[in-house]
Amino acid sequence: xxxxxxxxxxxxxxxxxxxxxxxxxxxxxxxxxxxxxxxxxxxxxxxxxxxxxxxxxxxxxxxxxxxxxxxxxxxxxxxxxxxxxxxxxxxxxxxxxxxxxxxxxxxxxxxxxxxxxxxxxxxxxxxxxxxxxxxxxxxxxxxxxxxxxxxxxxxxxxxxxxxxxxxxxxxxxxxxxxxxxxxxxxxxxxxxxxxxxxxxxxxxxxxxxxxxxxxxxxxxxxxxxxxxxxxxxxxxxxxxxxxxxxxxxxxxxxxxxxxxxxxxxxxxxxxxxxxxxxxxxxxxxxxxxxxxxxxxxxxxxxxxxxxxxxxxxxxxxxxxxxxxxxxxxxxxxxxxxxxxxxxxxxxxxxxxxxxxxxxxxx
Numbered sequence: 629x630x631x632x633x634x635x636x637x638x639x640x641x642x643x644x645x646x647x648x649x650x651x652x653x654x655x656x657x658x659x660x661x662x663x664x665x666x667x668x669x670x671x672x673x674x675x676x677x678x679x680x681x682x683x684x685x686x687x688x689x690x691x692x693x694x695x696x697x698x699x700x701x702x703x704x705x706x707x708x709x710x711x712x713x714x715x716x717x718x719x720x721x722x723x724x725x726x727x728x729x730x731x732x733x734x735x736x737x738x739x740x741x742x743x744x745x746x747x748x749x750x751x752x753x754x755x756x757x758x759x760x761x762x763x764x765x766x767x768x769x770x771x772x773x774x775x776x777x778x779x780x781x782x783x784x785x786x787x788x789x790x791x792x793x794x795x796x797x798x799x800x801x802x803x804x805x806x807x808x809x810x811x812x813x814x815x816x817x818x819x820x821x822x823x824x825x826x827x828x829x830x831x832x833x834x835x836x837x838x839x840x841x842x843x844x845x846x847x848x849x850x851x852x853x854x855x856x857x858x859x860x861x862x863x864x865x866x867x868x869x870x871x872x873x874x875x876x877x878x879x880x881x882x883x884x885x886x887x888x889x890x891x892x893x894x895x896x897x898x899x900x901x902x903x904x905x906x907x908x909x910x911x912x913x914x915x916x917x918x919x920x921x922x923x924x925x926x927x928x929x930x931x932x933x934x935x936x937x938x939x940x941x942x943x944x945x946x947x948x949x950x951x952x953x954x955x956x957x958x959x960x961x962x963x964x965x966x967x968x969x970x971x972x973x974x975x976x977x978x979x980x981x982x983x984x985x986x987x988x989x990x
Contacts, residue, residue: 629695630660634703636719636854638666638682640673641875642700643717643755646781650975657983662690664703672875696982702747715982716751717781720893721761721966724816725921727768732819732919745770755780755978757896758966764923776981779974785878786900787972795882802849802869802883809846811838811945812884814877815908816892817853819919832910833888834938835865841942843867849880853892886948888941891915891922895931896966899959904951905932906944912936931955931962 631651633644640663651657664687665679673679680686683704691697691706700719708714725731728741754771756762757780766775785791804810813833831850838848848868852859857872871880877894881887887898888906895905907930909915916922926934932955935941944951952959 629657630662630690630693631696631698632662632664632690632694634664634682634697634699634701636701637669638664639669639854639875640665640677641877642719643781644698644700645876646784646975647698647717647978650781650784650979654976654979657979662694664690702744703750705743705746706750708750713752713982714750715753715755715978717755717978718765721757721896722764722768722923723893723895723926724891724915725768725923726764729764729768729921729923730819730919731917731921753982757783757974758969760924760965761896777969778977778981779969779971780897781975781978782878783897783900783970784972784975786881786897787970791882794879798879798883802847802871804847804883809842809886809945809948810849810884811842811846811886811888812849812851812880812898813888814851814880814892814894815853815890817855818911818915831860832938833908833941835863835868837938838942839865839867842945846945849884851877851880851894886945888945891920891926899931899963900967900970902959902963904948904955905930905959906941906951907932907934908936908938908941909934910936910938929962929965931959 633648635642635644648661651659660678662678662680663673664682665673666682670679670681680690688706691703692709694712697712697714698717700717727744748769748771751771752773754765754769754773754775756765756775756777759777762775762777799810835848843866846867849871850860850863850868851874852872860870863870874880881898881901884903886904886906887894888908889895890907890909898905907926909926912926932951933944935944
């Protein structure tokens, strides 16, 4: 059979990557594997991986000859042939509203939405990482087909037998000294940002102040959203590492001791590790009422403190043990709600589902 994969503008990443890697290790499927590679990403694919350049006739031909298409985002237009299965894994539990549910309207928004709606008509299965996530995912996309709750294949690595060794290796590669607290800062993007192309992009966390207060005891791993990865290119602050282009976010989840985020779906994945989560929500009202809106109220579900100032975030980072103690019950409730299907075997469940043609119920 022929399997075609697509992730985040043509990267080798996310749920499609996890499914591809698991297929290769299982060795129970005789398949041709082809990845759609975006400009600037082709060199990052493993040696020997077959690729087709995104938005070319070769990519379209690959899709139209596939038996199985696995994607974590919307694909460019293509003609789906009878017998092809299109598995849409999506790429996170939606806290913020998505697709037509989002409040902010971008220029040419209706044309974009129409193209995305067209892609949805080709989907056969839409994955959900949890029961809670399945509801907004189905509704946002108006998807009438099966939405099985499988957990996310990409999160299997966080529970893998070699996770401890991988953590040590990643920290060593990043130069994080033993005993140093690694703080992963992973904010989402704002719809009205100019993608780092002008003076409008601002990082609200005070990096200089972080270095002053926590330098020597902690290192900040800055992970910008994939839509704005180069917004702070050339950043030079002691104790701050820009890992926005690091190829696998699971490396960073494992290497980190705490996550600082805002409305990113990173919180739902990171919670699988059981490590503290701090939410820096300096623009919560604007994000909720103007830009996106939420499916879940952060005040009700947050697994850690909701903080409005950079100094409050630094206070929390300086007292992580207190954060763990104060939010223990909320954290456990968060895991029960959003991580209940994460057991390290999601990839196998998904592959069995699509390869063995087992019945899928909505």
